[in-house]
Amino acid sequence: MENKVLKNKMEEEAVSKKNHQYFTTSELAKTCGVTKHTLFHYDEIGLLKPEFTNSKGFRYYSIHQSYVLDIINVLKKTGSSLQEIKEFIQNQNTSMFVKLLKQKQRALELEHLRIERMQSFLKSAIDMTEQAMHILRDAPTLEQSEMEYFIATQLDPEDGDKGFASKLSEHREYCEKHFINQEFPIWAILSKERFVSGDYYPDYVANMLKAPIQGERLFIKPKGQYVVMDHKGSYETMSDTYSIIKKYMDSHGMIVCGDVYGMELLSYHAEKNPNNYIIRISVEVLA
DSSP, rough: HHHHHHHHHHHHHHHHTTTOOOOOEHHHHHHHTOOHHHHHHHHHTTSSSOOOEEEEOOOEEEEHHHHHHHHHHHHTTTOOOOOHHHHHHHHOOHHHHHHHHHHHHHHHHHHHHHHHHHHHHHHHHHHHHHHHOOOOSSSSSSEEEEOOOEEEEEEOOOHHHHHHHHHHHHHHHHHHTTOOBBOOEEEEEOOOOHHHTTTOOSEEEEEEEESSSSSSSEEOOOOOOEEEEEESSOOGGGHHHHHHHHHHHHHOOHHHHHEEEEEEEEOTTSSSSSGOEEEEEEEEOOO
């Protein structure tokens, strides 16, 4: 007990005589731009413990520890976690410092790609939604289309609506994971055979791409002539619009020669009432 009292007394005398060499918690917090509560937390988790604590419970930090706190602040700004910083400080060396910074540099590059992708995604969402609000193609027309590229996920008709929801979620996750730069509207791609037979369950769920990508999920919409019409209403009533398109094709001597594409200009993202959905249907034909 006497040794402990003597030790505390010596520490207090050291602080008193060389007060300029130590920071109190408040002084260090103010000097390094953090809060006292932050320093208390760092003490609790063993990241930055005070040089010593006197008999009254006051914490004191050395000049060197102010530099350690600066290291912590710098690495936090790079996106490093407190656990990563703790491991670095415990094993600090130049190679480890460079490795940690390169990891954070790569993370920032990926975040930059994510932001660019999201900006493009938002722009296409705004453009397509505004277009749907002002332009409605309520009758079939023949149009020329350039080649377009899609990222597509194959569907299974036997899975039904639950399977479609699952595949749509998988499709979105794949695009996120691989930083696919796709446009906002969801597309459904229907084979020529299904269209002709009257089975309108889509073969693929897809998004249009800014540029072609590598891999088996790339789907190419050929350059050519397409009969285009906007369907207004729920998904369940799309067969009515398909029938109108087929009658138009028959009356103009056209035959379907490729796949059928449905682009959701207005869907459940924007409209609560399914009767207000707008889906642009394009059927590749020989005229």
